[in-house]
Amino acid sequence: MRVLFVCLGNICRSPTAEGVFRRELDAAGLTGRVEVDSCGVGPWHVGKAPDPRACAAARRRGIELSDLSARQLCAEDFQRFDYLLAMDHDNLAALKRLRPSDCRAHVGLFLDFAGKENRPVPDPYYGGEQGFEEVLDLIEEASRGLIEDIGRRLEVL
Template sequence: MKVLFVCLGNICRSPTAEAVFRHQVQAAGLERRIHIDSAGTADWHQGKAPDSRSCQFASRRGYALESLRARQVCPEDFDRFDLILAMDHDNLARLQQLRPASARAELDLFLKRYDLGCDAVPDPYYGGDDGFEHVLDLVERASAALLAEIKGRL
């Protein structure tokens, strides 16, 4: 199973989701069966590390983001991945526009798949520290639900 998390710049939300989900997958002993990556719909930050605040708050919870590097979604991703999960409605719409007609990947909103009280992961970039904590809270809960879903498919 191959999962791609997508936000706008690939420096806050999607690398956080990648690291959190990878941590949960490794804890479940499934790292050889589940491939995880992240990307952005925009090209602004290609090759750059995640936002320092994302790294800082994730590190406090035991997640390592520092080695990740931003990249932009490419057409091949729609065949390379089984599930592409957008962090919000705008990025889902961009993915739907980029998606080749013959693509096999399933597209969805990450939070919408689960009953978490909201359907989009808010962008913490222009906010305060509480925004990064909130993103981690949402991503941890959604990642646990995603792992349970995927275990049912394996």
């Protein structure tokens, strides 16, 4: 099972989701059964580490993001991943535009797994520290819902 988190530049929301989700997988005993990655729809930050504010907020919750580096979404991602989860509607629109017709992956909004259908993870980039904390809260909640969904799917396999 493979999960890809997608945001605009891959320096705030999607690497935070990657880090949080790895922790949740570990807690659920699924670490070896699920591969996790993150990317951005744009090329602006390719090769860069996550935003220092995202790293600091995650570190306060025991999650390390500094070893991650930004990359851009590529065509192979649609074949490689089972879930491509967008952080907001613009990211989702980009995924749907680029999605090949033979793609069998689940492509949708990440917060749908938190029972917050059609809601975006807000972009904290231009805000203050509280925005990064809110993003972490939302991502933690959605991660638990995604773990439940994956758990059901893995039991069927």
